[in-house]
Amino acid sequence: xxxxxxxxxxxxxxxxxxxxxxxxxxxxxxxxxxxxxxxxxxxxxxxxxxxxxxxxxxxxxxxxxxxxxxxxxxxxxxxxxxxxxxxxxxxxxxxxxxxxxxxxxxxxxxxxxxxxxxxxxxxxxxxxxxxxxxxxxxxxxxxxxxxxxxxxxxxxxxxxxxxxxxxxxxxxxxxxxxxxxxxxxxxxxxxxxxxxxxxxxxxxxxxxxxxxxxxxxxxxxxxxxxxxxxxxxxxxxxxxxxxxxxxxxxxxxxxxxxxxxxxxxxxxxxxxx
Numbered sequence: 001x002x003x004x005x006x007x008x009x010x011x012x013x014x015x016x017x018x019x020x021x022x023x024x025x026x027x028x029x030x031x032x033x034x035x036x037x038x039x040x041x042x043x044x045x046x047x048x049x050x051x052x053x054x055x056x057x058x059x060x061x062x063x064x065x066x067x068x069x070x071x072x073x074x075x076x077x078x079x080x081x082x083x084x085x086x087x088x089x090x091x092x093x094x095x096x097x098x099x100x101x102x103x104x105x106x107x108x109x110x111x112x113x114x115x116x117x118x119x120x121x122x123x124x125x126x127x128x129x130x131x132x133x134x135x136x137x138x139x140x141x142x143x144x145x146x147x148x149x150x151x152x153x154x155x156x157x158x159x160x161x162x163x164x165x166x167x168x169x170x171x172x173x174x175x176x177x178x179x180x181x182x183x184x185x186x187x188x189x190x191x192x193x194x195x196x197x198x199x200x201x202x203x204x205x206x207x208x209x210x211x212x213x214x215x216x217x218x219x220x221x222x223x224x225x226x227x228x229x230x231x232x233x234x235x236x237x238x239x240x241x242x243x244x245x246x247x248x249x250x251x252x253x254x255x256x257x258x259x260x261x262x263x264x265x266x267x268x269x270x271x272x273x
Contacts, residue, residue: 003262004198005046007071007189007215008255009207010053010061012159013225016251021065025227025250036256036263041066043263048192050075050185050205050215052158052177054125059083074156074177074211075188076128080195088128089191091182092152100130100178104150108178111144112136114168119175130178133161135169138176154181159209160231177211186214193218206258208251210234216241223247223261225254 008014014033016023024030040047047067049058055077058070062083069080079086109116109132116134123131141155158175166173185207193200205215208228216222221243227250228234238244245261247254 002202002265003045003204004202005048006262007048007050007205009212010049010051012208012251013206014255024253032256033252036259039263040259045262052131071185071188073126073129074158074179075184076179078188078192089183089188091180093180105130132176133165133173135171135173152181153178157210184214185211186218189215190218204262206255210237213237216244223258226250
């Protein structure tokens with residue numbers, strides 16, 4: 001493979017505990033990810049950040065990490081040229097809607113008492129999607145949305161967060177994004193590759209969640225950092241793909257390994273789990 005572009009998730013993938021680029025999962029300080037990033041830029045690869053974060057958050061992060069572009073709000077916003085240009089991907093959202101109706105959110109949360117809430121304070125400032133947290137069955141919620149006349153909306157699981165966010169839940173909460181059908185990290189990667197005129201075979205993606213795994217269908221190779229396997233749905237979801245590599249290390253160290261493989265331009269068989 002001759003890699004030209006790297007699409008990478010941020011939280012739980014490129015950055016470790018407390019959002020640090022210099023901390024491994026065990027809390028030790030490391031320069032592995034920083035050194036890999038320098039190697040990526042020196043090799044002339046394009047870096048694109050892919051996240052549930054908002055546009056302003058990603059414009060700033062792109063400047064810090066030297067990324068050419070970003071995909072935000074779980075695929076709803078694509079930015080390039082260092083954030084100077086962008087496009088909102090609305091998917092199946094009807095023309096009469098600018099955002100998800102607030103009354104629907106209240107009704108949805110009320111239908112899942114103690115199991116679903118807004119992911120405060122990160123739910124604010126969003127242009128299209130809605131960010132929530134909790135522990136729900138996604139197909140059940142999607143069926144509820146259809147039954148309530150919102151078949152154009154879908155809930156997406158974007159990975160695990162620390163238990164202190166919902167201490168009464170009894171398990172690690174998940175972060176969810178409510179987005180229109182046709183909006184997702186994978187679809188946004190495909191849109192961006194077409195815009196860039198890059199063959200999907202010349203792109204890789206790196207992530208740690210079910211929503212990240214959707215990028216695998218649109219790139220030559222997908223890397224999951226080791227902590228992805230703690231997500232209860234990942235092992236089953238992996239059976240649908242033949243181009244996914246699971247790194248031996250978690251978060252920043254696993255990310256660094258995936259980037260080094262991209263720079264080398266070869267399939268990292270030794271890292272396959």
